[in-house]
Each structure stands twice: as structure tokens, then as C-alpha cells.
Amino acid sequence: MGLGVSTFGASLTMTQKSLHLRLGIAVSLGALFLILHAIPNYVYAPSNVRNIILSPLFWPYVVAGLTAIIGLSLLFTAFRPGEDVPFENEDVVHSDGITPWLRLAGLGAIMLVTMFALPRVGMVWTTMLVFVACAFMFRTRHPIAAVVCAVVVPLLLYAFFAHVAGVAIPQGDFVRLP
Amino acid sequence: MSLMDSLAAGFALVGNIEAFFMLFVGLVVGVVAGAIPGLSATMAVALTLPFTFAMTPINAILLLLGVYKGGIFGGSIPAILIKTPGTPASSATILDGHPMAERGEAGRALGMALYASCTADAVSNLALILFAGWLASFALNFGPPEFFALILFSLTIIAGVSGESLLRGALSALAGLLLATVGLDLVYGTNRFTFGSPNMMGGLNFIAVLIGLFAIPEIIAMAWNPVAHLGKTRALGKSRCSWADYAKSFKSIIRGSMIGVFLGSIPGIGAAPAAFLSYSEARRTSKNQANFGKGEIEGVAASEAGNNGVAGATLIPLLALGVPGDVITAIIIGAFMVHGLQPGPMMFVLNVDIIYGLFIGLIVSSVFLLFVGSLAIRGFRFVADVPKRILMPGVLVLCIYGVFAVNNNIFDVGVMFAMGWVGYIMMRNRIPAAPFLIAFILGPLLEDNFRQAMLMSGSDPIILFRGPITWFFWALTLLTVFAITRSTLRKKVPLS
Incomplete structure (x- = not known):
């Protein structure tokens, strides 16, 4: 067994x-x-x-x-x-030994940091960092596209939820968006 | 209200560009999501849900139904082109679809998949329109004891979504039932597992649990193995599905649609068994029996008709009884609730305009699917080229926004992350997530109706067997449990 x-x-x-x-x-x-x-x-x-x-x-x-x-x-x-x-x-x-476990731990850490950063840094900036961190942790073959998407996707989602759906997206203590 | 009045009310609700646009967008989103392996129709419906909060209920439900129907068809595209079903329901399509693609007939196979899907979808919608109202008028006589017996029977659908092990499916369902007890008690208002947190008093947010269970584990799985998704895409080829192909397979398509309708209207059976049963019936009765499994176009037609025939029929128990037919309709029940609607027999009295609006929208969806599907077949190359290692971080960001938007509460995002890890651990231990979700939805309804029945009778359990309706559901429950036990024992792997 x-x-x-x-x-x-x-x-x-x-x-x-x-x-x-x-x-x-x-x-x-x-x-x-x-x-x-x-x-x-x-x-x-x-x-x-x-x-x-x-x-x-x-x-x-x-x-x-x-x-x-x-x-x-x-x-x-x-x-x-x-x-x-x-x-x-x-x-x-996994054939890569300990690396997958490190990536799992990394993703767990990203989630913990996200919970801490969302009210303080703001949802848009936090999710931009989350996007970049995840894309590079997943070893993306398109780093430039990943960075562009990391900026564009959170901004588009912010625009939709804040201005169309009327959701009060957390803005954080530093940089506020219109 | 007469039938004509109801139809007129339905037309008044959906007779505008916005409603049809939402349906169309839903189909596009569903087909694209279904076509990307790893983004199932279930995940697509779950991720679309937060975008509907600002919409009118009818537009929101039409959008989600579009995603559902598009997702089921979209799953057939990667099944044929890269031998990876986009949804479990498309597994049977691989059997003949991929061999056709290997010999350069992918375009023909995909065309047949589309025509069979649209035909089956139309048949399924017709069945929904014919039977849902009749079933709902019958269910208007239900009180708490009848609903308790019905929901108990509905919980046996867990057997249908348990996958390879009934025990692990039951374990998942019990975890869902337990999690559903979190919050204030329904009768006395005392705390249950709230640990003093005001965030927990209303119970755990349904959408946070849902997205956590179905979307986040896929992202965590990508962290475990970022290259697991890489595969080889076949070209479409030059051949196309002809009218003669369709006519030759028409009998199998109609039979498959009927099988889909019948199995879909029984809670818990789902699309995958319908597709396989339809496929095996087509093979059994076909003149080209020997070609099945080697690239027979009738096989593609039968399996696609089987799985799409389920899509409309699963809405019969949902609309008429308020009971989900499968995991996607369980999510759609949540969408109804988010928009202040309670599916069930009373909806046919209180919201008959929405019901008929949905019927009209569903009929139109079959036509839209034909259009969207043919575009998707040509555009699949672009969908297949979306890098998963950029897509998944995008999905994570979308989940964060979507879950936060439900209650403007960061706590819900934490619940989603926690449920994501629970879902991943379940995935690694081969515990299916679908029973968890279904039990999480049905659990409070079961407990609520049970306690109401007990309050009515002064705690006398005899009330749970008070008349022919309860006897009927108790008998169905016992029969189902007996059938499940017998089939499990016959596999010589008791209960596992």
C-alpha cells in the first residue's frame, strides 16, 4: 500500500x-x-x-x-x-522535484499578500502585481504581453465594475483612480 | 393569465436589442471558453456571473444561459481538434471527431457537431417549454414536507456527479452541507460556526464558494504544472459538412436529442452520460457500425446531439421545482437568487413574464448558436493560441474583482482563496467538487423545509409522509438509492 x-x-x-x-x-x-x-x-x-x-x-x-x-x-x-x-x-x-511545491507556496503567499494589500494599496494596483507575479511564476513565454495584460486587464475591470456596475472598488491609501 | 397573455408579457420583456445582444454575447463567451481546454463551461458561467449584477434579471439570465449553451458546444471544438474535451460532455465526441481530424476532415466533423448541437438544442428547448409549466402547476400543491422529500430526492443527484467514487462524492456533499450550516440559525437566529465574526453571520457567500471551488483550483493546478496544457492542434482541412451528411445522420441526431432531453430532465444525470448513451445507440443501429471509433460522422452527430439535448432539459427541474439538474444549473439557481428570483413553481405565478421571456430567448439562442458556432470553428486557431500562462493570471484577477463586487467585501475574496485551496486539495485527492456545490445550495433548503415541517406538526415526523406526493418522492429516493447501490455492487468495487 x-x-x-x-x-x-x-x-x-x-x-x-x-x-x-x-x-x-x-x-x-x-x-x-x-x-x-x-x-x-x-x-x-x-x-x-x-x-x-x-x-x-x-x-x-x-x-x-x-x-x-x-x-x-x-x-x-x-x-x-x-x-x-x-x-x-x-x-x-513531479519530475521537477521541489520546484512545483515552491510554486504552490509562492501562489499561497501571493494570495495572503493580496488580502493584506487590497485595502491598503487598492484593488487595481494589487491585481496588476498579482498578474505579473503569477505570469512569471508560471514561466510565461510572452513576458512583454504578460506585462501589458497585467496593466490593461485590471484597468478594464476597474472601468467596468466602478463605472458601469457601480461597485466601490477599493482605491487604497496611495494613488486613486478617477 | 392565458398563454397569449404570458407570451405577450415575455415578448415585452425580451423584445429589445439589449436582451438579444446579451444572449449573443453569452453564446460567444461560452463558445470561446468551452473551446479553451481548462476553461470549462462551468467555470465560464461562474466567472460571467459577477458581470450580471448591474443588469436586469432577464438580461442576466439570458447572458448566463448563452454562456451555458455556448460552452457545451464550444467543448466539442478542442475535442475534435486537439483530442482534449473542453467540457466533460464532449468526451464522446473525441471517439469519432478526432480520427476525422487526423485524416484531414476536421472542418466536416466540426460542421456536423454544430448542426447536431443546434438541432438538439432546439428539441431540448421545445421540451422545456412543453413540460416545465405542466410540472410547475403540479408543484404548486407542495408544502414544506413535500419540498423536503423532493430536495432529499434531489440530493441523490450527487450520485450522478460523483464521478469514479460514490463515497468520495458523498464526502464532498457532506462537506458542502456542513459549510451551508455556517451563519445565523434559520429559526432561532443563534450563531453557528461564525467564530464571532460578523462577516460569517450571513453564511458564506455562494459566489465566493462557487468561484473558489471551480476557478481557483485550475490556477493552483497551473502553479503545480505550468506546461500540462500544451498539445497539438489539427488543421481544419478542406472538407465541409454537407446536407447529405446531415440528412444521413438526422435519425441519430433526433434520437440523441430525445435521449438528452430525457436524461437531462432527471436531476443529476448530466450531459456526458447522455452523449455516450446516444453514441452507443447510434453505433448499435447504424449501417456503418464498423466505422464507429475510426472517424464516422454519424458518431460525432450522435454524441453532440446527446450532450446538447441536455442543455434545455436541465432547466425543467430548475424552473419548475427549483432543483438544479446539474452543476451549471446549480450556478444558474444562484444567479436567479442574486437577482431576487426564487426558481420553482411560484415563479410561474409571480414572474411569468420572465419565464416566457426565457423561453423566447432560448428559442432564439439555437439560431444564434448556429451563427456563433460557424464563426468559432473558423476562429478556433486564435482561441487555441491564447497563452494559458497569461490567461490564468487574468482569470485570477477577474475572480478577485468578481467576488468582491458581490457584497463590496474583501472578506469574500478571502473565502474564495480559502475555497480555492479546499478545491485544489479535493482535486488532488480525487474528490469531486460538484456534489459539494449542489449540497451547499440544497442544504439550507433541506434544513429549512424540514424544520418548517416539524414546526407545523409539533415535531411529529409522520408529517414527512403525509400524502401521495411525499410518498412518490420517498419511493423515488429509495429506488434511486437501491439502483445506485446495486450498480456499485455489480462493479465489484463496493461503494468506491
Whole structure:
């Protein structure tokens, strides 16, 4: 049974059973977390609701219970005897080693910075930078076109949403657009 | 209101240049997006949605329906030319379309795909007009228990969009149901998973979740492998689809359209199974059986008729019952809600002008599709040449603007990014996103109707079985569950 996601460069194949084992463990633990911690602490029910069926707690508990059943079923299919089937065209281990993971981390960082910059720098300028950063991270073969599009696309979208749709696009603290 | 009055009201609503222009633009956007591998019809409808906020409801819905219909046809272009279906529904078109392209008959295959698509689209629209009103008048008798039973049955559509594993599809749906509980409780107004944030009290924004699930994972996937999309495009060739080709395949086109209409009107079946069933029926009954799979034009006609026959029919449950037929109509339900409309039987009473306006628009869309499609076939070379590594950053920027525009709230952009990573993790773990979205939409309706029914009966669950309508839907649900279980067991891979 090959669990092959965390190791770089090794020739591991994800199979149906290994996937279901991993998912089964995660889902079962998630369901337990919901039932024992999240629902009791983050779902509030008025004290005068006597009937559990009408309580705001009822539906989350039903969903959490069903999730637990699915988790156990995934574990059952993972441990059930029988032939295991490797997935076709699986792109779990990349031939470029650690680089794809760095690009994923880079994209995550771009998203975090975007959230921080949107109210401060403004949506137009932030999205211009996001465009350029992504295009170069994706190793575009048309750098000049990418820069031109990075300027034009956010400006066109700003023009549409701000002046046609009447949306108050964040302008930021530095340069304001008409 | 008589039929003539309703038609007149519909004409009054869409009888202007703007409405038809929106429909036309929608078809162009849909065909182009469907033709670009990686930009599915689903993503195109989701990304177009924010542009409709400033429009009148009828123009907005016509634009989105245009994108939907254009996207389904557009998917056949890369299926034939680069052996990559633009939408899953076009998978069957590859079987004969690409071999035709390989022997220099791509123009002929694409022409047949277009004519079959337009014919099937017209048949499907006709079915919608004939059956939706009848079904809606029946559904006017529904109360909360009936709606609960109907929505429970509709949740079985998740089996149809679960792909290779029912268990993983169910897991996705449960995650959607759980996420739908975030916000203030529907009856008591207490907090559920809001963590004290006022942004979460109204629940998670539907469009942020939708775009996060369907557009952002494609961008993240590009970060993982920026060269995965590169392929080889075939030339159109000199041969064109002739009248004789169309006449020879007409029987398969009509049969495929009927199959599409029938399967499309059942929530959850979707276009891909309709295309494959239509294809296999055409092969079974054709005189040129041996040519199927090697470049038989009738095969292209049958598969395209099958998948386009679904497009109008999926709107039958949407308009008549307020239940999505597939994932794209689930998005369109969201569009109705954004514009203050609640699809379902009451819409045939309160917004009959919009209903008939849509019917008129849909009929016109088949004609427009013929025109837009023939231009798209000639222009595909330019669409195929759009560099994906510039297109995807553009899509990301568009997502940011579009999601922000819903509520003028940066928090929604954060929800979209978070859902994008959730969607990517689901994609990597082969968990389908469609059940998540359908459950996210149906979850609150299910809970709301359940609790209303319980309030009506003083918490007596017998009310959920109170009459023939509820019995009918309970029986359908049980039958569907039985059929799914049996077919899964027959595959000798129980529930997986």
C-alpha cells in the first residue's frame, strides 16, 4: 500500500486503497472533532429549546454523524481484501522535484499578500502585481504581453465594475483612480 | 393569465436589442471558453456571473444561459481538434471527431457537431417549454414536507456527479452541507460556526464558494504544472459538412436529442452520460457500425446531439421545482437568487413574464448558436493560441474583482482563496467538487423545509409522509438509492 504524497522525487503511486485509507483517517478524525469539540463550542442553541429536532444543533450533528459513517466506510474499503487499483495519469510526484511545491507556496503567499494589500494599496494596483507575479511564476513565454495584460486587464475591470456596475472598488491609501 | 397573455408579457420583456445582444454575447463567451481546454463551461458561467449584477434579471439570465449553451458546444471544438474535451460532455465526441481530424476532415466533423448541437438544442428547448409549466402547476400543491422529500430526492443527484467514487462524492456533499450550516440559525437566529465574526453571520457567500471551488483550483493546478496544457492542434482541412451528411445522420441526431432531453430532465444525470448513451445507440443501429471509433460522422452527430439535448432539459427541474439538474444549473439557481428570483413553481405565478421571456430567448439562442458556432470553428486557431500562462493570471484577477463586487467585501475574496485551496486539495485527492456545490445550495433548503415541517406538526415526523406526493418522492429516493447501490455492487468495487 503506497502512500505517496509527502516524499519528493520517489516513484510512489497513489492507489485507490491508499487514498481511501488517508481520507478515511482524516474524515473520521474530522467527524470526531466536530462532534466532540466544534459543535458543542461553536453552535449556540437557546436554553429553552426542549426538542432536539428543532434545535440549531440538530442539523450539524446529523451531518457530522453521516461524515463519521463515510469516514468509516472509506476505512472499510481501504482494508477490505481484494485487488488494489493504481490511479492513471496521477501527478502526485513531479519530475521537477521541489520546484512545483515552491510554486504552490509562492501562489499561497501571493494570495495572503493580496488580502493584506487590497485595502491598503487598492484593488487595481494589487491585481496588476498579482498578474505579473503569477505570469512569471508560471514561466510565461510572452513576458512583454504578460506585462501589458497585467496593466490593461485590471484597468478594464476597474472601468467596468466602478463605472458601469457601480461597485466601490477599493482605491487604497496611495494613488486613486478617477 | 392565458398563454397569449404570458407570451405577450415575455415578448415585452425580451423584445429589445439589449436582451438579444446579451444572449449573443453569452453564446460567444461560452463558445470561446468551452473551446479553451481548462476553461470549462462551468467555470465560464461562474466567472460571467459577477458581470450580471448591474443588469436586469432577464438580461442576466439570458447572458448566463448563452454562456451555458455556448460552452457545451464550444467543448466539442478542442475535442475534435486537439483530442482534449473542453467540457466533460464532449468526451464522446473525441471517439469519432478526432480520427476525422487526423485524416484531414476536421472542418466536416466540426460542421456536423454544430448542426447536431443546434438541432438538439432546439428539441431540448421545445421540451422545456412543453413540460416545465405542466410540472410547475403540479408543484404548486407542495408544502414544506413535500419540498423536503423532493430536495432529499434531489440530493441523490450527487450520485450522478460523483464521478469514479460514490463515497468520495458523498464526502464532498457532506462537506458542502456542513459549510451551508455556517451563519445565523434559520429559526432561532443563534450563531453557528461564525467564530464571532460578523462577516460569517450571513453564511458564506455562494459566489465566493462557487468561484473558489471551480476557478481557483485550475490556477493552483497551473502553479503545480505550468506546461500540462500544451498539445497539438489539427488543421481544419478542406472538407465541409454537407446536407447529405446531415440528412444521413438526422435519425441519430433526433434520437440523441430525445435521449438528452430525457436524461437531462432527471436531476443529476448530466450531459456526458447522455452523449455516450446516444453514441452507443447510434453505433448499435447504424449501417456503418464498423466505422464507429475510426472517424464516422454519424458518431460525432450522435454524441453532440446527446450532450446538447441536455442543455434545455436541465432547466425543467430548475424552473419548475427549483432543483438544479446539474452543476451549471446549480450556478444558474444562484444567479436567479442574486437577482431576487426564487426558481420553482411560484415563479410561474409571480414572474411569468420572465419565464416566457426565457423561453423566447432560448428559442432564439439555437439560431444564434448556429451563427456563433460557424464563426468559432473558423476562429478556433486564435482561441487555441491564447497563452494559458497569461490567461490564468487574468482569470485570477477577474475572480478577485468578481467576488468582491458581490457584497463590496474583501472578506469574500478571502473565502474564495480559502475555497480555492479546499478545491485544489479535493482535486488532488480525487474528490469531486460538484456534489459539494449542489449540497451547499440544497442544504439550507433541506434544513429549512424540514424544520418548517416539524414546526407545523409539533415535531411529529409522520408529517414527512403525509400524502401521495411525499410518498412518490420517498419511493423515488429509495429506488434511486437501491439502483445506485446495486450498480456499485455489480462493479465489484463496493461503494468506491
